Amino acid sequence: xxxxxxxxxxxxxxxxxxxxGFAASAQEPQDLSIAQLKEQIKKMESIEKDPTTLPEVxxxxxxxxxxxxxxxxxxxxxxxxxLRNYQSKVGPSLTGDEKKAIENSIGLLEQDLKDLExxxxxxxxxxxxxxxxxxxxxxxxxxxxxxxxxxSSGNGLAVTPRSDSTSxxxxxxxxxxxxxxxxxxxxxxxxxxxxxxxxxxxxNKASPLxxxxxxxxxxxxxxxxxxxxxxxxxxKAYQYMGETARTDKQIGASARTAGSTSAVExxxxxxxxGFAIENGVIQQQTNATSLTLSTSPYALVAASQGDSAETxxxxxxxxxxxxxxxxxxxxxxxxxxxxxxxxxxxxSVRFRVLGDRSTRGxxxxxxxxxxxxxxxxxxxxxxxxxxxxxxxDETIRGLSDTVEPKIRTAVEAILATNDPPTKKTADIxxxxxxxxxxxxxxxxRPGGSVTVNPSTKSLIDSDLVPGLLSAHRELxxxxxxxxxxxxxxxxxxxxxxxxxxxxxxxxxxxxxxGALYERKSFEPMKLVANAGFSLYHKPDSSLNQRNxxxxxxxxxxxxxTSSPFLTNExxxxxxxxxxxxxxxRMFENKNRPNMKADIAVAQFKFEIxxxxxxxxxxxxxxxxxxxxxxxKHVRANFGFSFDADKVFALAKLIRxx
Amino acid sequence: xxQLDDFRYEVGKGERITIVCTPFGxxxxxxTAALDDGPIDPNPASPNPTYTFDATLPVGQTHFFKIECDxxxxxxxxxxxxxxxxxxxxxxxxxxSVPILKTDxxxxxxxxxxxxx
Numbered sequence: 183x184x185x186x187x188x189x190x191x192x193x194x195x196x197x198x199x200x201x202x203g204f205a206a207s208a209q210e211p212q213d214l215s216i217a218q219l220k221e222q223i224k225k226m227e228s229i230e231k232d233p234t235t236l237p238e239v240x241x242x243x244x245x246x247x248x249x250x251x252x253x254x255x256x257x258x259x260x261x262x263x264x265l266r267n268y269q270s271k272v273g274p275s276l277t278g279d280e281k282k283a284i285e286n287s288i289g290l291l292e293q294d295l296k297d298l299e300x301x302x303x304x305x306x307x308x309x310x311x312x313x314x315x316x317x318x319x320x321x322x323x324x325x326x327x328x329x330x331x332x333x334s335s336g337n338g339l340a341v342t343p344r345s346d347s348t349s350x351x352x353x354x355x356x357x358x359x360x361x362x363x364x365x366x367x368x369x370x371x372x373x374x375x376x377x378x379x380x381x382x383x384x385x386n387k388a389s390p391l392x393x394x395x396x397x398x399x400x401x402x403x404x405x406x407x408x409x410x411x412x413x414x415x416x417x418k419a420y421q422y423m424g425e426t427a428r429t430d431k432q433i434g435a436s437a438r439t440a441g442s443t444s445a446v447e448x449x450x451x452x453x454x455x456g457f458a459i460e461n462g463v464i465q466q467q468t469n470a471t472s473l474t475l476s477t478s479p480y481a482l483v484a485a486s487q488g489d490s491a492e493t494x495x496x497x498x499x500x501x502x503x504x505x506x507x508x509x510x511x512x513x514x515x516x517x518x519x520x521x522x523x524x525x526x527x528x529x530s531v532r533f534r535v536l537g538d539r540s541t542r543g544x545x546x547x548x549x550x551x552x553x554x555x556x557x558x559x560x561x562x563x564x565x566x567x568x569x570x571x572x573x574x575d576e577t578i579r580g581l582s583d584t585v586e587p588k589i590r591t592a593v594e595a596i597l598a599t600n601d602p603p604t605k606k607t608a609d610i611x612x613x614x615x616x617x618x619x620x621x622x623x624x625x626x627r628p629g630g631s632v633t634v635n636p637s638t639k640s641l642i643d644s645d646l647v648p649g650l651l652s653a654h655r656e657l658x659x660x661x662x663x664x665x666x667x668x669x670x671x672x673x674x675x676x677x678x679x680x681x682x683x684x685x686x687x688x689x690x691x692x693x694x695x696g697a698l699y700e701r702k703s704f705e706p707m708k709l710v711a712n713a714g715f716s717l718y719h720k721p722d723s724s725l726n727q728r729n730x731x732x733x734x735x736x737x738x739x740x741x742x743t744s745s746p747f748l749t750n751e752x753x754x755x756x757x758x759x760x761x762x763x764x765x766x767r768m769f770e771n772k773n774r775p776n777m778k779a780d781i782a783v784a785q786f787k788f789e790i791x792x793x794x795x796x797x798x799x800x801x802x803x804x805x806x807x808x809x810x811x812x813x814k815h816v817r818a819n820f821g822f823s824f825d826a827d828k829v830f831a832l833a834k835l836i837r838x839x
Numbered sequence: 840x841x842q843l844d845d846f847r848y849e850v851g852k853g854e855r856i857t858i859v860c861t862p863f864g865x866x867x868x869x870x871t872a873a874l875d876d877g878p879i880d881p882n883p884a885s886p887n888p889t890y891t892f893d894a895t896l897p898v899g900q901t902h903f904f905k906i907e908c909d910x911x912x913x914x915x916x917x918x919x920x921x922x923x924x925x926x927x928x929x930x931x932x933x934x935x936s937v938p939i940l941k942t943d944x945x946x947x948x949x950x951x952x953x954x955x956x
Contacts, residue, residue, distance in 0.1 A: 377944035384943075392846040393948035396903060422946050423869075423909040489864045489916070492886055541912045542866050550868045554909075562873035562905045562947070569903040569949065570875045579900075664911070 216261065216294075219254040223247065248631065249577065251298060252584050258295045259587040262288055363616035364623065366415065371401045371618065373419030379610040383603045388593045391586075391614070396569040399582050400646075402618045403572060406627040407634050409643045413651055420561060420654060423554065423664055472527060476506035494542050501542070502534040510687070530682035532698075537676030539668075549667050557660040561653035568646045575638040581622065589617040673702035680714070692718045692731050703739065710760075712736040726770040732809075738762035745791045755791035762787065768809055778807035789823070797823045840925030840932040841955075846948055848935075849955040850894045850902075854927040856952055858904065859934070860888040864917030864941070869909040875902055896954050907947035908939050917941040923950065 214222070226247040229235050235243070265288050273281065364371070374394045381390035401414075408414055480500035487493045494501070507529040509522070538545065572578050592613045596606055625632040634642075678698045685691050696714020703709040713735050721727035742756035764783040771777035787801035800820040807813060840856070841849040850856060860870050860881075870888045872879050881888035894902060908919045918940045924933030939946060 380944045389844040389846055390945055392844050392951070393945050396949050396951065423911050491862055491867045547866045547868045555868065555871055558871045558907055558909065559873055559878045562871060562907055563876070563878055565949070566873045566903040566905045567876045573901050
């Protein structure tokens with residue numbers, strides 16, 4: 183039967199057309215010019231109308247006719263786009279006549295496109311009596327997505343078929359509501375469209391669509407034809423290996439500073455790279471009574487030379503050093519106005535001796551190379567491989583070449599509006615989802631107008647979809663491994679040497695020198711130990727002061743557990759708690775009335791995340807005396823801590839999901 | 840090489856395409872890439888991840904280069920600058936510079952190189 187059809191086709195179509203220059207074997211349809219395509223379409227339409235043409239020939243001719251129309255649409259859209267690009271690039275250099283000539287050319291091409299769209303539905307209608315699977319084939323793909331603003335509903339539906347849907351668009355397509363397109367699309371598509379739409383609005387250009395179009399086009403084709411559509415639709419979108427919880431980040435001043443809720447200092451403070459340049463060269467932290475500014479020499483170098491791998495390699499040593507200054511907070515309105523010499527409580531320099539938990543460190547880089555990189559790459563290969571297979575299928579490539587410029591044109595029109603960003607984003611998402619459903623999914627699904635090559639379908643079923651799903655599964659394991667890696671990093675010992683220069687509100691200035699050490703102890707606790715001494719800058723012998731002011735030791739056990747207050751499942755912030763004991767020998771207090779030389783402090787402290795990015799630290803301190811008076815006392819401190827980075831990261835995660 | 844937009848390029852058959860990725864605020868290891876049907880690894884001699892390949896497909900077809908930058912625990916200022924250039928018969932075009940920011944939503948863009956002549 184196939185042989186018979188082929189013979190009929192050769193006799194009835196190819197041979198009669200050959201003298202007219204219809205050399206399909208020599209030139210692929212996508213290589214033909216607009217004029218050539220128009221000529222071929224005209225000939226094919228005459229064959230379609232010829233009552234003497236055999237039905238088998240008509241059926242094949244109709245398929246080819248439909249393909250040529252899609253090609254012509256693509257060529258017209260490309261030419262329009264090219265002329266517009268040309269217009270925008272060299273427009274100012276053109277004369278009035280030249281500009282007019284370009285406008286005329288664009289106008290003619292747009293008219294051709296419009297005419298073509300109006301003839302498509304007729305073609306579909308004409309073939310409706312036929313049993314050809316190609317009937318109605320390109321109605322959807324002929325739909326031009328034109329942004330429209332619905333003034334009555336106010337929902338600003340982004341996409342409406344530009345062709346006259348009441349007379350020409352099949353009911354199935356006409357009923358598709360632009361704001362409700364492709365509601366059952368796989369998460370892979372929805373998330374990518376969402377990401378692209380947000381970036382398009384943020385950057386005010388359509389190129390992020392190009393960054394993801396091959397991905398979402400493949401996902402849509404696979405969703406339409408895959409034998410394993412169920413698994414594809416169940417697959418969660420890939421989330422990048424992003425921000426994870428950091429527990430060694432101490433916000434606030436050192437334990438000696440007034441208002442601090444810490445009786446022990448954590449060596450992780452010195453690892454400034456993770457946060458010193460997070461929001462610029464200098465980082466600012468405030469609590470109810472003090473302001474802390476911190477930075478690192480590396481941050482200063484990175485600010486001038488760029489925080490590149492080369493800079494990091496060259497100045498890694500500087501990353502071991504952290505500098506901070508703490509000020510009394512009296513002006514709550516203009517916080518930085520407190521950063522004056524007069525209000526300086528202390529400044530300190532710290533040097534990390536042991537332990538680098540940053541992602542720039544050699545441990546992390548080696549781990550990534552050995553355990554993560556190849557798995558990340560596997561998903562990328564799954565997608566590029568799929569894109570190549572799609573590109574190798576002439577029919578599907580033609581469809582992609584037709585649909586993408588239309589969506590891009592519609593997106594550009596939305597971007598050109600004065601709508602607020604949220605509306606633009608929603609409109610763009612709708613435009614893309616409607617375009618994918620109407621012009622891709624509906625066309626390539628079984629019974630649709632575009633027949634996917636059996637070998638392509640076979641590859642989608644046997645290779646592309648399984649490969650993609652398998653790569654996603656591996657990435658989930660990679661994510662767990664990465665979490666485990668960070669957990670193991672926390673168990674590694676970290677040691678920092680610290681120098682602080684203190685300016686108490688009352689009393690003489692002095693400096694402290696100490697070592698800060700941290701390591702994992704028993705689950706779920708870790709041990710933090712401090713040891714150090716302090717020296718007076720100018721000891722006052724009348725106050726019994728000597729050069730050495732005090733020696734101090736502190737030991738703390740810290741733990742963490744999940745917070746019951748967080749409603750956002752993406753927020754992994756934990757309740758942290760600690761028990762701390764501290765001993766201090768104040769030499770000048772010896773033999774002085776109402777003074778105690780040996781001071782012991784016990785402290786219980788916890789910090790509860792109450793909502794995303796915000797937590798409440800609280801401490802309760804028992805002491806047998808203070809440095810100034812021999813009197814037992816209980817002191818409570820509490821405040822609010824706000825982490826803008828965490829809020830940002832969470833908001834982004836939520837948007838993506 | 841002709842740039843159509845940040846992520847789409849037209850190239851000549853046989854053209855050598857070079858993609859240099861310069862990371863800021865992240866180590867180079869967290870940049871990963873794939874080309875067409877397989878993985879592509881960076882040139883080990885280059886300090887920044889550098890990928891090179893030739894446009895070998897038939898005219899009309901496209902090379903797909905997908906890259907992912909994972910900004911794990913990176914500062915918000917982190918980014919990777921992707922610079923794309925082409926060389927055909929001694930003529931160099933580009934580099935065309937495309938930044939991938941941590942604050943972007945897309946960290947794994949696909950770059951396309953369609954062979955047009």
